[in-house]
Amino acid sequence: MTRVFSGIKPTGHLTLGNYLGAMRRWVQVDQHRADALFCIVDLHALTVEHDPARVWRLSRQAATLLLAAGLDPTLCTVFVQSHVDEHARLSYLLECVATDGEMRRMIQYKEKAARERERGGSVRLSLLTYPVLMAADILAYGTDEVPVGDDQTQHVELTRDLAVRFNQRYGTTFVVPRATHPAVAARVMNLQDPTSKMGKSEDVGPGIVYLLDEPDVVRKKIMRAVTDSGRDVVYDREGRPGLANLLEILAACTGGNPEDLSGVYESYGSLKKDTADAVVEVLRPVQERHRELCADAGYVEGVLRNGAERARAMARPTVDAAYRAIGLLPASADIGVSV
Ligand code: TYM
Numbered sequence: 001m002t003r004v005f006s007g008i009k010p011t012g013h014l015t016l017g018n019y020l021g022a023m024r025r026w027v028q029v030d031q032h033r034a035d036a037l038f039c040i041v042d043l044h045a046l047t048v049e050h051d052p053a054r055v056w057r058l059s060r061q062a063a064t065l066l067l068a069a070g071l072d073p074t075l076c077t078v079f080v081q082s083h084v085d086e087h088a089r090l091s092y093l094l095e096c097v098a099t100d101g102e103m104r105r106m107i108q109y110k111e112k113a114a115r116e117r118e119r120g121g122s123v124r125l126s127l128l129t130y131p132v133l134m135a136a137d138i139l140a141y142g143t144d145e146v147p148v149g150d151d152q153t154q155h156v157e158l159t160r161d162l163a164v165r166f167n168q169r170y171g172t173t174f175v176v177p178r179a180t181h182p183a184v185a186a187r188v189m190n191l192q193d194p195t196s197k198m199g200k201s202e203d204v205g206p207g208i209v210y211l212l213d214e215p216d217v218v219r220k221k222i223m224r225a226v227t228d229s230g231r232d233v234v235y236d237r238e239g240r241p242g243l244a245n246l247l248e249i250l251a252a253c254t255g256g257n258p259e260d261l262s263g264v265y266e267s268y269g270s271l272k273k274d275t276a277d278a279v280v281e282v283l284r285p286v287q288e289r290h291r292e293l294c295a296d297a298g299y300v301e302g303v304l305r306n307g308a309e310r311a312r313a314m315a316r317p318t319v320d321a322a323y324r325a326i327g328l329l330p331a332s333a334d335i336g337v338s339v
Contacts, residue, residue, distance in 0.1 A: 003175070004034040005143040007041035007081065007134075010058035011048070012200030014065050016209040016279065017188035019286075020252045021149030025182055027070035030147055036076040037141055037311060038066060043081050043088065043133060047126040048112065048201070064300050065211055068290035077314075079307030081137065086315035090136035093322050095129060097166050098158075103128050107154055135159035140315040143177040150187040151197055153179055170325040173318070185252035191225035194241040212287060215280045222246070222276040227268050235262040243268070246275050253278035 006026060008018060030036045040062045045055045059080060071078050081087050103109065109130070113123045126133075138146055138159050146156050156179035163174040188198045192207030200208070206221050213221070227242040235258045237244045247258035250271070254261075265271040293300060324330060 002034040002144045003142050004030045004036040004145045004147060005039070005138050005141045005177075006030075006037075006147050007039040007044075007137055008062055008066070009041050009044045009201070010055055010062045011045045011050075012058065013210045013212060014062060015188075015198055015200045015211065016249070016283075017149065017185075017198035018200065019069065019211055019282075020185035020188055020249065021182060022147060023066065023069050024252075025147050025180075026066075026076075030145075031071060031076040034145070037314070038071055038076060038078050039081050039137060039311075040066070040079070041081045041134075041137060044130060047124055047130050048116065049121060060300070063304055064293045065286070065290055067300065067303065068293055069211075069286050070289075073303045073307065077307045077310045078303055079311045080304055083304070083308035084311045084315060086140050086312065086319040087133065087136050090140050090315075090319045090322060091129075091133040093326055094132045094135050094139070094162050094166070096326070097162050097169070098132050098135075102158065102161070103131065106131050106158070108151070131155045131158050132162070135162045138177050139163055139174045140319055141311075142175045142314075142318055144175060145180050146177050147180045150181060153181075166322070166325075170322075170327075173322050173325050182252070184258060185248050188249060188252075189241060189245040191221055191242075191245070194226060194245045209279060211283060212290065213283070215284070218280050218283065219276040222249075222279060223272050225272060227272075231267075233262050233265040233268065233271055235259045243271075246271055250275040250278055253282045 006022060008014065008022070014023075026036065026038055040059050042055060042059045045058070063078065063080065066078055067073070109128055112127060116123050116127075134155050135158060138156070139162070146152070146159075148156065156177065160176050160178070163176045167173055167176075190196050190198045190207035191209070192205065198208050200210075206224060209218055209221055225242060225246060227246070228240040230240065233243065233247075234240060235244055235247050244258065247261050250256065251258040251261055253275075265274075320330070
């Protein structure tokens with residue numbers, strides 16, 4: 001059976017971008033057709049300045065929202081990264097395979113480090129090594145497919161490179177995974193700045209729709225979305241990014257195609273209104289279920305506890321095999337090595 005692994009970082013409230021780019025496919029497709037693991041990757045949230053209490057709260061909220069969105073713990077494994085030591089154990093080995101140059105070429109590192117320096121802050125070493133930990137997340141589970149939004153493509157490519165290099169040097173240990181992306185909305189853009197991604201970590205504001213935004217807030221944000229000059233509704237990602245973003249959001253929410261939808265609308269106003277209605281309808285059941293789950297903290301805790309146990313058992317053999325392959329003595333008494 002295909003093994004699927006994906007993760008979400010508790011660095012901010014989850015957004016419509018997270019939902020359409022990743023979570024929705026996990027719920028509607030991946031958990032039904034694959035042996036799937038979905039992880040709240042909390043260690044990744046420590047790579048930038050953070051408030052411990054906030055990371056704690058956001059991790060909990062992310063877990064609750066994943067379940068509210070429809071992940072079913074009888075079909076898939078939902079867990080928290082820091083509950084499974086294998087991620088950090090494997091990450092160090094992969095650091096011994098990755099190169100400094102490779103890390104410095106990562107786009108997200110360059111952007112985030114530049115932002116941090118602009119603010120006068122210091123760049124944590126873990127921000128540089130973050131993609132290696134992500135590779136460990138994926139490789140520990142013998143993952144075949146990694147369902148993600150567009151922005152994670154480079155990280156998954158690096159994961160593939162590290163897997164191949166490790167296998168060549170030390171013997172076949174890892175499955176070489178591949179990224180999968182949704183047909184539309186693989187990169188939902190900020191409604192106020194449609195040339196940059198709708199990201200949860202970067203900022204707050206009117207350009208980001210959060211999964212827990214009230215319907216009237218969602219409507220307001222979408223009705224005020226920046227559109228491009230011009231009057232006709234056409235789908236042109238390069239030339240008319242604001243409009244294209246709305247068409248993609250609408251297509252993703254209604255199961256349509258942005259190109260076809262552009263022919264349906266004569267004004268920006270009616271496109272915005274329908275997009276707002278569609279988003280509100282997509283979020284409504286998630287928000288309702290989230291309210292119910294918030295009243296049942298024991299349930300979420302139980303899911304995460306069981307999930308971590310299952311994940312540990314899945315990751316352990318691969319990570320142990322990597323330790324042996326790279327030349328580390330097994331801890332057990334019978335090491336089977338003659339000196
Ligand atoms: P994160 O937490 O930034 O995002 C989680 C998922 O949501 C997708 N996504 C988007 N898709 C479309 N449009 C957007 N505006 C948008 N914003 C976010 C992301 O592509 C991602 O699929 N490094 C990862 C977390 C991670 C991970 C992993 C993912 C750590 N280890 C192993 C997969 C496998 C990240 O920061 O995702």
